[in-house]
Amino acid sequence: MNDKGRAPTISQVAKAAGVNPSSVSRAFSHPELLSHETVALIKATAEKLGYSPNRSAQALSTGRSGNIALVVPDVANPFFPPLIRGAQAEADRSAFCVFIGNTDEDLRKEELLLRRFSGQVDGVVLAAPQMPDERIRAYAERMPLVLVNRDVPGVPRVLIDSAPGIGEAVAHLAGCGHRRIAYIGGPGTSWSNKQRHSAIQKAAARHGLALVKVPNQLPSYEAGRQAVQSIEGAGVTAIVAFDDIIAQGVIAGLAARNIEVPRDVALVACDDTLGVATYPRLTTISNQSEAAGRAAVSLMNDILGSRVARDVRYVLGTHLVIRMTSGVPSPPPD
Amino acid sequence: MNDKGRAPTISQVAKAAGVNPSSVSRAFSHPELLSHETVALIKATAEKLGYSPNRSAQALSTGRSGNIALVVPDVANPFFPPLIRGAQAEADRSAFCVFIGNTDEDLRKEELLLRRFSGQVDGVVLAAPQMPDERIRAYAERMPLVLVNRDVPGVPRVLIDSAPGIGEAVAHLAGCGHRRIAYIGGPGTSWSNKQRHSAIQKAAARHGLALVKVPNQLPSYEAGRQAVQSIEGAGVTAIVAFDDIIAQGVIAGLAARNIEVPRDVALVACDDTLGVATYPRLTTISNQSEAAGRAAVSLMNDILGSRVARDVRYVLGTHLVIRMTSGVPSPPPD
DNA sequence: CTGTTAGCGCTTTCAT
């Protein structure tokens, strides 16, 4: 890793400190086994030489790399950066390093990545909304695996449950007097969409609201804009969108028809990836994706320490964040 | 990396194929040295056993890990995800794996991260807007380093030059008849802000526009909202904001005063991190951050292959993307 | 408490 002259090794430190290499090793990994003085001496000389343990060598020797991989479909999709951030932060706490992988949902890339990680990660945290269950199971067979937002029984997973947030959202809308609302979905096959869809159906029924369901395959601005035409004349006064990006597209599509949010129609989004940075600020359902990242890594940690049984299912709740697009109740000063 | 039974090793493959371990090694790293048949045989049995080389072992043996680290201040800041994506994509092309590090601009975290990477990365790509030059130089001394958006002579760097885009923006505004514009800045100490500020100053002078400069320390929505009060009554008809997030805050601040974008004032943002996903869609200066990520990794690649001299300075241009917030010229259909 | 020794999985001379 050094430019000129390689990084100092354990034996150089040992020689400089006048001890055996293994003592240097112990000074770092099991200081309890050494006298305070030797530890101090060793650490001092190590510091002086600018030594730090070579992690590849440690990995090879111990069979544990102290690395994990975080594999996501698209780093740049606003859902993931907070997830990554949370994962990285949690990894930091236990001195793990995190590899990042981007699959674009492409099976070949996935394979390649995982192969490339082999021998240098202890486990992988995987977000793969579209991957078939069996494939996931196969991976889980080969290595410690934690899933994000995929509910595959038998595989440890952390799930973000939109139901509570959606419940609040629907209650909020019902309370504002809306009787007929629309749900503009996301990728039909994704676990999240199924889950959100069924949650809103239940909530709408519970509050006696009519629900218009707009299917939609892509979680994009453009898709949101297009979706608007499907609800023209449907008489809805409020819309719930699958995510923030779609919601922005919906705003644009409505604006093109001279319908203004929230003046003419109320809008609730999901995920809260954009909400704070947008005008009008989105009323949205917080997705906790940073927390999910943390949870996933923490779960991985438990698994690697085998402090945990096989089939863990960690569910995070959600809640409604009322800002401007849902109208009525005076929004926070903003 | 396996759950039950460790991953197959080179010698297991060797035994199964009836050859020497070193031949297996060669089959993967230097197939030219072997007869076609042996290579085929070895690859086949490797495949059958599900073997792939242990990268830690390779790293230890060769002194090259094939990994690089990408260290950024905040993964979740919308500027970085595309950068990360680009870096990862480029790394993929040369079979590199990418570690991700988040510093929050905290020196201790930086140190920790870099130390943690030691021995398992060949180099690091660093984005650190606030780090003192000397510190950066010190890092560069210790390891192959590529900088993003920091212009430290002697250290290889890739820079995004906002000047062209800003030039276009100012010309565009001047062409729309604006005579008096404001620039709402970002973190004063950052290279980007200095660079954008001087670019806009020159461009304004060139077009004979009056320029009101609004200093501002934070690149946040709230900061943008606050900044609006500084230009009240300044008579500006157009605003250029340091980045998209600030721009959104500006829109909110203006809206609070019943000033509407673009009806009453034109707005140009920078970075194009939010532009596509927002309403009204921001006219903004594309920052090419994905390209910058690619370039940085590609540069690192060159450096590691020492195909390149010391002091490289790779500059990416920018351009104006006209959407809705700058008014007048009919925006794209959307 | 600390030194000795034998690998971890792979690459790389050096032989043949």
Place this chain on the structure above:
DNA sequence: ATGAAAGCGCTAACAG
């Protein structure tokens, strides 16, 4: 074209 052997930097018994 392939085998044999040493060693990358570190850890983990095992002695003492």
